[in-house]
Amino acid sequence: MSKEYVSKTNGAYRLMGTRVSLDSVVYAWHNGLSPESIVDEFPVLTLEQVHGALAFYLAHQDEIDEYLRLSEAEYEVLRQKHIEQLRATKPQLYEKLMAHKQRRAEPAINLKSD
Incomplete structure (x- = not known):
């Protein structure tokens, strides 16, 4: 007798009896x-x-x-749409967020001398 661990509801795969997505488990596993x-x-x-869940994934990889x-x-399309909406409706907030993102992307300067 085989047991069911994953169900597909409303287009999303979830672990039975939980709200945990199969995506979460698979990404965690792929990340080591x-x-x-x-x-x-x-x-x-x-x-x-x-x-x-991992057995289900491997059987339906x-x-x-x-x-x-x-x-x-789909996520990337929605993210880009949200960014464009923010740029159009709240340009000052958009600029602040982009400046913050740029600062985070820059490597830290090591001021310590040897």
Whole structure:
């Protein structure tokens, strides 16, 4: 008898009985977390659920990878749309945010002399 660990509801894959997305578990695993570490990151999950989710992912890898790719593309479109809306409606806030982003991207200057 096989047990179900993942369901697709409203176009999103979730671990059964939780609000945790399959995306979260797969990304954590791709970023090098072990199943035990994923449980630590998502205390609502059991080790069995994480292994079940990863088994589901591996059994449907092409389908899930395509779903993740489309989700990332959709997110980027929405992010760009939001940035353009912010630029048009609140240009001062937009400029502040861009300046902050630029400062964070610049490497820190080491003033310590040897």
